[in-house]
Amino acid sequence: MNKIKKIILIILSCFLVICLYQWYIQSQNTYHFKETAFTQKALPKEFNGFTIGYFSDLNLSSKEDLNHLKEAVKDLNKKDVDLILFGGDIYSNDSFETDQVSQILKNIHSRYGKFAVLGEKDQGDSTNNTNLLTEAGFEVLHNELRYIYYKGSIIDLLGLENSGDCSGLISEDNKDHYKIALVHQPDYFTQIKESSVQLQLSGHTLGGYYKIPFIGGLETKEMGKKYVSGKHTNNGTTLLISNGFHKESNDQHRFMTYDEINIIKLKK
Incomplete structure (x- = not known):
């Protein structure tokens, strides 16, 4: 005994x-870099090994956060990724030092473009936050489709805002293309998995803040209740939820949900 x-x-x-x-x-x-590989048959062979730097939920709330972001940009550039995607929510609360934030984000390097969607916090000041990202070299997608060209081949990037409806962006011309949907809120996966999209990238939930093994994230948000953290695959579509780059200003503790930047490698 x-x-x-x-x-x-x-x-x-x-x-x-x-x-x-x-x-x-x-x-x-x-923060740390989380590297994930996605192997899917639909990927054009030319895109085998194509890398994406994906980050979401900067939640900037102080000048100290700007120094933190500067260091992260330096580290991200060392990863030498092909494409940069931002999943939304620049500020935790009110915006500040917008010119400086734009300049920091402008220093992110990418060979094949920088794209973004707005989060629900960004949409409270949609025009100014769109301008901030545009000045930083990002193209902000408001329910729009862009083709990513690489080695003579194409994949589709769908930038969705408050929607999981891809029907207006998918036609006979591109229905067989490999597609990535970038949308801030993960629960749109319920709709997106029914379309011909292979990969959805989301944030918003910060991984549920407190993650318990075999249970998952404990804190949920509107449009982040069903899918809170990690990877989910259904009907040939995979959802990856980023924990986000930084905590919100009103909640300074996390458990098993590290602040992260995602490095995604596409594999045939």
């Missing part, structure tokens, strides 16, 4: 140490 108690005590102690460690490091202003 004493031996069993010792084992239980050791297990509980280890769990407590892990919890405290996770709580500490995720309370710090840190």
